[in-house]
Amino acid sequence: MSESPALTITLAMMRQSLYSAVVSDALDGLGYKQQSPRLSLKPFTTSELLVGRCKTTLWVDMAHVDPRPYELELQAVDDCQPDDVLIAAAGGSVRSGIWGELLTTAALNRGCVGAVIDGAIRDVSKIREIGFPVFARTTCVYDSFNRQRVVDVDVPVEIDGVAFHPGDLVFADEDGVVVVPQAVENEAIRRAWDKVHAENVVRDSIRGGLKAAEAFAKYGVL
Template sequence: MFRLNPRVQGVSPELLHLYQKVCPSTIGHLTDFGFLKGMHPLFRPIRFVGNAVTVRIPHIDSSAVHKALDLVEPGDVIVIDMSGDTERACWGGGVSYAANFKKIAGVIIAGCATDVNEIKELGLPVFSLGVSPLTTRVLGIEGEINTTISVCGVSVNPGDLIVADDDGVFVINPKDAVEYGKKALQMQESEIETKRKLDAGVSLASLTGASRFFE
């Protein structure tokens, strides 16, 4: 059975602007939730922020991945749940070319990618669990587009905010994202003053409060 739901625009222009300089590693100081652990970029440097378009496929049939490219808009992030298959690649040079034409922000695959050199030449940002020459096929078995999926133990909904850089990927519901984004920027700005104090000879342990555990 195939399920095709309308695309969800959950991320506002204001939210995209807020997160342009937010690092996932900074948010890692604020929460343990929403991080896609185990995801690796195909190349570095890498960074993108965008609106999630979700796809779920059975391990061998990538029909829904191809169809999702009809729905995406510029700035979207395609997030693919391969139903636990970590050996096959559902994403390669052909779909990357089509995705690049649609000007999507990036791709996240809970599975493998292939045609790495082609993807690098295109400059399309891709995160995956690995790389494999074994690929999926277009078989018409089943698939879902814009439903809630699971990636690395994290629920990803259509329209979620995706934030990715060299350190990893963070996913959050847009209604919760403003608070984290503002706090993260404040932390990043405070690091400038922290480095100034370190340059002046102040110890890191005294600045962070770690010294109090040794008194």
């Protein structure tokens, strides 16, 4: 397998060549074996690969009148930077649709490239028209007002026991959501890059008539 230690792999290059499964494989090889929530976070608005850096929000359910409705969720959206992915750690609650068209529009204006919602969303068809990638558990028509709220932003959060830290790389596609800890980011992305290009060689060899077992024996890639 060829290596690329001197290559600077940009987000644009990752979006062009990488995908969640090959990044997960690279993390496995580094001993990080639980970097993807096992629960189903489905792509509701696009099937395209989402790659960006975590902008985290922590949500809770509520059953009282909110004295400052939407305060922190609006702050989080307004503070988004280019290439951010809004992470909403809501404990899987489906009490309301915590992400919708207006938040999407505001986040997109700030350069946010997508959202991962551990809960429910709404306005799916309108978000799909915008082309903004959103991964979530399900949908819910109810507004979050007096049902759910953000209690903290830019803090480490967990989804299904997997930690998402502000600034971590996140990959999401139809196979799942994978988060890359910053401590191993460079090595994980280099390994994923090398593997995906090695896989191209293996694929071409198999198409050329080489048996799968022979290809694995020759290249060590599957």
